[in-house]
Amino acid sequence: MADYQSDKQTKREGNAISRRNLLKLAGVGGLGVIIGATGAGSVLNLVEGEAKKMDASPSLGNDIVPFYGKHQAGIATEAQNHVYFASLEVTASSLDDLKSLFQEWTVAASLMTQGQPVGEALTNGYVPPKDTGEAEGLSAANLTITFGVGPSLFVKDGKDRFGLKSKQPKELVDLPPFPLDALKEEWTGGDICIQACADDPQVAFHAARNLLRIARGKAILHWAQAGFQRTKQADANKETPRNLFGFKDGTANINVVDDKEMNKHVWVQGEDGPAWLTNGTYLIVRKIQMYIEVWDRTTLREQENTFGRHRASGAPLGQEKEHEKMDLARKNEQGDYVIPEDSHARIAFGDGKQKILRRPYSYADGMDPKTGSLDAGLLFLSFQQSPSTSFIPMQERLSRIDKLNEYTVHRGSAIFAIFPGIKKGEYIGQTLFG
Ligand SMILES: C=CC1=C(C)c2cc3[nH]c(cc4nc(cc5[nH]c(cc1n2)c(C)c5CCC(=O)O)C(CCC(=O)O)=C4C)c(C)c3C=C
Numbered sequence: 001m002a003d004y005q006s007d008k009q010t011k012r013e014g015n016a017i018s019r020r021n022l023l024k025l026a027g028v029g030g031l032g033v034i035i036g037a038t039g040a041g042s043v044l045n046l047v048e049g050e051a052k053k054m055d056a057s058p059s060l061g062n063d064i065v066p067f068y069g070k071h072q073a074g075i076a077t078e079a080q081n082h083v084y085f086a087s088l089e090v091t092a093s094s095l096d097d098l099k100s101l102f103q104e105w106t107v108a109a110s111l112m113t114q115g116q117p118v119g120e121a122l123t124n125g126y127v128p129p130k131d132t133g134e135a136e137g138l139s140a141a142n143l144t145i146t147f148g149v150g151p152s153l154f155v156k157d158g159k160d161r162f163g164l165k166s167k168q169p170k171e172l173v174d175l176p177p178f179p180l181d182a183l184k185e186e187w188t189g190g191d192i193c194i195q196a197c198a199d200d201p202q203v204a205f206h207a208a209r210n211l212l213r214i215a216r217g218k219a220i221l222h223w224a225q226a227g228f229q230r231t232k233q234a235d236a237n238k239e240t241p242r243n244l245f246g247f248k249d250g251t252a253n254i255n256v257v258d259d260k261e262m263n264k265h266v267w268v269q270g271e272d273g274p275a276w277l278t279n280g281t282y283l284i285v286r287k288i289q290m291y292i293e294v295w296d297r298t299t300l301r302e303q304e305n306t307f308g309r310h311r312a313s314g315a316p317l318g319q320e321k322e323h324e325k326m327d328l329a330r331k332n333e334q335g336d337y338v339i340p341e342d343s344h345a346r347i348a349f350g351d352g353k354q355k356i357l358r359r360p361y362s363y364a365d366g367m368d369p370k371t372g373s374l375d376a377g378l379l380f381l382s383f384q385q386s387p388s389t390s391f392i393p394m395q396e397r398l399s400r401i402d403k404l405n406e407y408t409v410h411r412g413s414a415i416f417a418i419f420p421g422i423k424k425g426e427y428i429g430q431t432l433f434g
Pocket residue numbers: 243245247248249250251252253286288289290307309326344345346348349356377378380391394395398408
């Protein structure tokens with residue numbers, strides 16, 4: 001705790017410009033107006049120029065994740081404590097409107113991820129402030145904002161909405177129905193997604209809210225979900241985070257610093273997809289309710305057999321260390337597999353060839369009014385290069401055999417193509433919208 005606070009303090013003192021200082025930059029007033037006249041690159045240069053005039057150090061604070069890069073942040077970057085995930089429906093009808101929306105979002109996202117507010121100083125008492133204000137005085141809290149587009153942005157009800165049909169990737173199609181799915185329209189699909197992750201829930205919410213505000217008249221919220229994991233301050237040993245069933249979740253994940261693995265399983269490469277998506281990826285989102293009360297009445301042995309791992313250590317059943325390779329051939333004296341045939345980890349692993357990058361968050365949304373039980377679960381987020389050869393066959397297996405199905409139900413689902421990262425002067429989505 002103390003460490004985190006002192007980190008934040010250092011960042012506030014050493015950081016380029018605080019949200020409060022940026023509000024004083026009168027020259028940056030009316031971002032939306034300026035962008036229309038000058039384009040995203042010029043606005044970004046203007047903002048950066050004004051920041052320098054304030055004699056601010058351009059060096060990153062220690063809780064700022066760089067916004068620019070080959071890939072968007074929020075995928076291979078360390079998972080923050082909180083997520084605010086939003087799925088949007090586009091109401092604009094022209095490609096130009098869509099383009100200007102992403103240009104404005106790029107400016108706003110680049111500012112907010114540096115811990116700066118969106119919009120001009122609070123000088124005009126006759127109009128609403130541009131920035132909604134709840135993050136004023138707060139640091140960037142490692143905020144990342146990741147944007148993507150769903151299949152319905154390209155074609156909806158058979159209509160080529162923005163003349164982008166020919167650019168729709170083969171992989172970007174609605175997921176097939178899986179056995180036991182209990183999806184609700186209100187948590188399914190979307191034209192655009194925004195994943196805002198931060199080490200502070202208010203910073204994550206502020207980011208999504210301000211982007212939605214900018215979208216007014218062009219896009220509306222379709223569904224949203226906040227999520228959390230244990231905070232890093234509370235976890236001195238930096239263990240693998242535990243899900244709401246008490247198990248370490250993320251042990252056998254892709255190693256994000258292993259470029260070879262990431263290029264093989266996560267990033268879209270030239271030959272795998274359309275050129276506009278090179279260095280992007282696909283995101284699959286599943287809102288999975290977890291029957292916590294039922295789980296809490298289940299014996300430890302049954303819980304461990306469900307996952308195929310020990311609860312305390314996270315090690316595969318019959319083994320000792322969390323990161324040991326699962327011994328799937330090992331049998332007990334009765335001749336049964338030590339890691340049960342219907343256990344989650346065994347079924348998800350399959351033959352070991354399908355790999356996805358999981359970046360899930362727990363959610364807890366009060367009570368399910370129908371049952372009186374806690375409405376809690378997992379906002380499952382996974383990034384993969386090819387959903388059709390990784391997530392889909394994996395989920396097909398899991399939905400038929402996985403013992404975990406006795407305790408969970410899939411309520412929401414969506415797929416998005418996640419844009420590649422950008423350089424300064426470019427805007428997110430530029431490779432698609434031109
Ligand atoms: C289709 C993909 C997956 C869904 C959906 C899914 C849901 C889900 N998972 C847990 C908890 C755990 N999952 C674990 C491992 C694991 N899960 C998947 C995929 C999906 N999970 C994979 C690919 C793996 C790794 C398999 C392997 O190679 O060993 C584990 C074990 C620890 C770990 O490795 O992370 C847990 C725990 C929940 C609670 C859940 C839905 C609510």
